[in-house]
Amino acid sequence: MQGHLSVTCCHVRAFSVQHSLTAELDDWQSLTNADGGAIRFNLTSGRPTNVTFPVVPTARFIRILPLAWTNQYYRVRFEVFGCQVQDGNVRLVNGTDAWSGRVEIYQHDTASWGAVCGKDWGINDANTVCRQLDLGAAIQANTASEYGRGDLPIMMSRVACEGTESRLADCPFVSTKYQQCESSNVAGVVCKSKLNTVRLVGGLNDFSGRVEIFRDDTWGTICDRNWDIRDAGVVCRQLGFPSAVEAKSGAHYGEGSGQVHMEGVACTGSEEELDDCPSLSWTASTCSHSRDAGVICSVETSGSEENNPE
Template sequence: MSSLLSLISAFSPGGAVLRLVGGAGSCSGRLEVFHQGRWGTVCDDMWALPGAAVVCRELGCGDPLSAPRGAFFGEDRVWLDEVNCAGTEAALSDCKTRPWGDNDCTHKEDAGVVCSGNLHPSQVAQIRLVNGSSRCAGRVEVLPNQQWGTVCDDNWDLQDAGVVCRQLGCGTALSAPGGARFGRGSDHIWLDEVHCAGTEAALSDCRAEPWGASNCDHGEDAGVVCSEVAQLRLVNGPSRCAGRVEVLHNQQWGTVCDDSWDLQDAGVVCRQLGCGTALSAPGGARFGRGSDHIWLDDVNCAGTEVALSDCRARPWGESNCTHGQDAGVVCSGVSGVPGAGGQPG
């Protein structure tokens, strides 16, 4: 393998075996390797973060941020296919792969790399979800150039939200609410017209308008609700599918006021918990009075939402209720539950 490296280096400009082109700098872009006197690309079959790690290390570009696929950075000749790196190799040529030029790919499958070194600040933007019930739900905010800002909801959909959830380690996307569902931001609107294929490792890998260019206002701020939110529970009932509704916000459990609480709202809770359909939506602290915050009031669900946090309501923590008005739910996932149909047991 070392003789192959020497041979390639002897014919490549500046002794380089590989390069990244079409990105924001020398440390991000389409991956190209030099072979038989010409540059060519790497197919994205089996392409993943360990391979990107090898490339970043070999180029002295720091740590891998993502391994974009699908010709995100454009197209060229395909030299390598089915590159399978453990991530510990010193060079890409040490990784397992098909023979040079042997591939079944098109240029739509060209592999890319984004490393942490020498990048435009937008390429390493941090991301967070704010004003939701946990770090896995809320308004999407990104941090390029040391300033947090929002994402416009133009074309915002479940595929875009899915990339955010994966990037944050929050599972899959349950919903992609727009219209400033989690409140209006107050700083820059950094991204607009985001269009993710759904396979990207980071939101900054997705196609979008140039950073900071948008025709939106903060009434269009995008939000995300991920599957690993663990934001809802039913307590003090006969099982996990019946009881007082409690939600987790700012790391504290609290209750929901029964103002406007009805079967549609209860139905969203039952579906979110995997407890079937709603049998009743008892109010008046039917399952006992809570003792902590009253987090939600005037909840108004259409009934189609996948999470209670998607429903319209007053801002978190704003209510005119007492715990004597704590809302409850009885779902069909429980048999022989006192209070089914709204009648006392």
């Protein structure tokens, strides 16, 4: 808390604090002591002063309410330091790897973890969980306690995510206070590993662009050395397209940034993923981004193929 540059003029001498999670008119609460009375903080000058709240509120919004000040007016500058709570965090439990398991969510009010009912649980809900955990897209939405029932209470039922939410807690759901869940009906997910995931960037549509692969926690490009239609075909199939129309070279879709993750790719064409293809992977690439590889994938529509006319 800080007042005017002059330590004797124009500063707040006393203030109280209100906090809220929503900023709605009826949601503001005063910071109170153990007896329920509003806490009054006193200042002796306008110098920068650290004030510690004796009670730590859970809030997204803070109000500073001056109660007394010097002179006819005052000046205030303040900073609030806090910490993030786990509310809404999710985790996967009892899975076969880090990308699968029973979905559990943390509720701050009860300071505990709980499970999610599998009733109406679908791929959109699973995708939201995988996105929140910064994993790849959901492969499977489990509804029959495949990863065990656990001994935690059910906190969410009939979750109805649209699939675009960043957190499971942002999705509509029914509280189990009003609707019970069968013990054999607990939700789980299987997410795709983000490692070695590929994407197309810079194209005019979603089936063409510069090839980028996720490795070492970063997206990087592919050098066009020996890049051909067989390599492009593996990329396209990995992305869900039937085949490749053309393998592009010379940064046709613009130069990328970051590392060049692969060079000298030599797919036979039968591989399921680009990472299964041989490449010059023991040494760092000598390619610049002026040689970033790209692809044009084929698209099936109503039994026929429509290809990008580039």
